[in-house]
Amino acid sequence: xxxxxxxxxxxxxxxxxxxxxxxxxxxxxxxxxxxxxxxxxxxxxxxxxxxxxxxxxxxxxxxxxxxxxxxxxxxxxxxxxxxxxxxxxxxxxxxxxxxxxxxxxxxxxxxxxxxxxxxxxxxxxxxxxxxxxxxxxxxxxxxxxxxxxxxxxxxxxxx
Numbered sequence: 446x447x448x449x450x451x452x453x454x455x456x457x458x459x460x461x462x463x464x465x466x467x468x469x470x471x472x473x474x475x476x477x478x479x480x481x482x483x484x485x486x487x488x489x490x491x492x493x494x495x496x497x498x499x500x501x502x503x504x505x506x507x508x509x510x511x512x513x514x515x516x517x518x519x520x521x522x523x524x525x526x527x528x529x530x531x532x533x534x535x536x537x538x539x540x541x542x543x544x545x546x547x548x549x550x551x552x553x554x555x556x557x558x559x560x561x562x563x564x565x566x567x568x569x570x571x572x573x574x575x576x577x578x579x580x581x582x583x584x585x586x587x588x589x590x591x592x593x594x595x596x597x598x599x600x601x602x603x604x
Contacts, residue, residue: 454557455554455555455580456485456486456554456555456556456557456580457485457486457487457488457554457577457578457580457581457600458486458487458520458522458553458554458577458578458580458581459485459486459487459522459535459536459537459575459576459577459578459581460518460522460537460575460576460577461535461537461567461575461576462518462524462574462575462576463573463574463575464535464567464569464570464573464574464575465568465570465572465573466567466568466569466570466573467567474534474567474568474569474570475565475566475567475568476492476499476501476534476565476566476568477499477500477501477563477564477565477566478490478492478493478500478501478502478503478534478536478563478564478566479496479500479501479502479503479561479562479563479564480503480536480558480560480561480562480563480564481502481503481560481561482560483557483558483559483560484536484557484558484564484599485536485557485558485580485581485600486536486537486538486540486556486557486558486581487535487536487537487575487577487578487581487600487601488535488536488581488598488599488600488601489506489509489533489534489535489536489569489594489599489600489601490503490504490505490506490533490534490536490566490599491503491504491505491506491507491532491533491534492504492532492534492566492568500563504532505596505599506530506531506532506533506534506594506599507531507532507533508529508530508531508532508533509527509529509530509531509533509569509593509594510527510528510529510530510591510592510593511525511526511527511528511529511591511592511593511601512525512526512528512589512590512591512592513525513586513587513588513589513590513592513603514526514574514588515588515589518576520578521578522576522577522578522579523576523577523578523579523582523586524574524575524576525574525575525576525577525592525601526572526573526574527569527570527571527572527573527574527575528571528591529571530568530569530570530571530573533568533569533594534566534567534568534569535566535567535569535575536558536564536565536566536599537565537566537567537575538558538562538564538565539565540553540556541556554578554580577601581600581601582600582601582602582603583595583598583600583601583602583603584602584603584604585603586603587603590603590604591603591604592604
């Protein structure tokens, strides 16, 4: 389980608001992926070949598209609805903090997934909705904007 923190940078915070992968009927899509670069929660990657056991290699997503909804989460994060998805997985690893961490170190925005970590990722389906803080976007998020995935950083990119 990843537990990388960085006090110098504010990282993206994401949530699994309404994902088919988290339901009994759509739950075939939670996988473990070994990442090859530092990634925040809320990035979109693809599933590659099986490495060992239940761990798959990270790959580029085949396609991802979405739109930013008008309603915001209570914490100010944006809701993103998936409009297209093929081999697209939302990185969403549970942040780990310890009781002896300072308050600043316990903030979820200090957490990121380090290169080489095995992360939890959720297969995205058309109609899924997930939550993402402003730091998770490449560009400035705005209501109604369409989004895709940046092919280099794997961030959600505002079109």
